[in-house]
Amino acid sequence: MHVVVIAKRVPDLVEDLVIDSEGRALDPDETEYKLNEFDDQALEQALLIKDAHGCKVSVLMHDADGVDKILYTALAKGADSAIKVCTDAEELDGNFALAQAMAAALGTLDYDLVLTGVQGADDRDGQLGPLLASLLDVPCVNVASGVSAADGAVTVHKEYSGGKMARFSMALPGLLGIQAAAQSPRYVPVSKVRAVQKEASLQELEVEGDFEPLSRVAAMSAPEQSAGAKMLGGAPELLALLKEQGVVS
């Protein structure tokens, strides 16, 4: 079985977000990027399937600044191959454009199961999983956890609100949008990543196409700030508030 993980980098929301001079997107030079945390869950789920059944795991990312380190880390964790998908355009505008590029890349690979994160912080035009599945014409269960794979099919839980879930079985080839792997993403020491960087190499896969979005952002802005919270000076003020609320006597 060949499990392919589709990952992307997303803006690190802990950092200040700066809008570019055209006012339509974040300024890439002022933005810190990191691996989408849900894609990290997808990678972990793929590695767990490999641990249990001995499958091959490949990780695909659109080529961009910073993805080499993410891909080498994936190899150090146990992925078998790491592939940079290269397009004419440096930036792909949104998930539909990314889904088209990834569909073109997957068209050149034999795959059984595609895993990606349920969502990303920069999603504005749909979730990558169901967009990609639709382009590939494979079944998709999104918001997935509790994955088990065997004999050409997977069973999976799909999460709803209120802690409710449904169990589905899905034929392969197919795609899952992963909410949470069965365990937290594994840790890999930096020394091991460095070692892998010396021994292994990343593959590059060129894909042809325009990969245009279906919609465009006309303007981006920070939401209008409400008056917001009344700020407290420290723990003593918080304690006074708790007393006022009758929580502490």
Added chain:
Amino acid sequence: MKALVVAEHLGGKLAEITFEMIALAQQSFGGCDLALIGGDDSMLAELGAVGTVYRAEGAGLEHYEPERYTDCLAAIIEAAAPARVCFGHTSMGMDLASSLSARLKAPLANACIAADTSGATSRILGGKMNAQVALDGELALLTIASGAASAADGRLAGSPATNSVAAPPERGRIRFEAMVEPEAADVDITTQEVLVAIGRGIGNQEGVETAQELANALGAAVAASRPIIDAGWLPKSRQVGKSGLSVTPKLYLALGISGAPEHLEGMRGSATIVAVNTDANAPIFQVADYGLVGDLYEVCEELMEEIE
């Protein structure tokens, strides 16, 4: 502009988001039709505010199955010919909207908090940015964020006209097997008066104990945002937010929770919200009544000392 709202239901009941979308469609597009897949006749009684209810008819529609429901909706969209289709920004709505966007090559705006006939406002980047998306095509899709409009404004007694649409046959690639009941909760966080809620900012598992000690001192229970549950540090029954529970305690003390929209959805209704976070720009301070910028461990320690 002709709009279609995709109804969502679970456990035999229409979800609140359905009525919120109806209200939004009235304000933004002057009214709407409604797509109902599965569900039963009793649901129609609350749908007096919609024009026509398009009902997919066929066997095996009782339970949501992503491919079958997508196929049904494609048939309903063809029959109803709307210019805008509204889905909940929910587990089901995200599936359906994304699948149909790619299939029909229809633009999609995600997690919308507002819309009009020329575009929509998507709330992105953890609620830190709004993207104004231009929509000028014949057919465009929107997922609507929870709270974008008032459900009460969309709920109206009545008996709307219905129009049957034959459900396409099952493809059989995905099979619904069973509903999985939530695990039994040791503590019911929905009935607590005071909640100490922890998020990613606690940093490590020991932080759960710190929070529990503070909760004990305050006669409160510990709740958490998603990352704490995914790390396995607390059971799912303690999760507040979109895929967890909605809570409305008298006091919600949020420690190290940044305030992603998915979390805010589950705790916005708390009577008083107090947030402690190291990031003064964290969105949680926008919904909190009181805020404290600082290290949550130091704050907890000082509080515990004072209380004891």
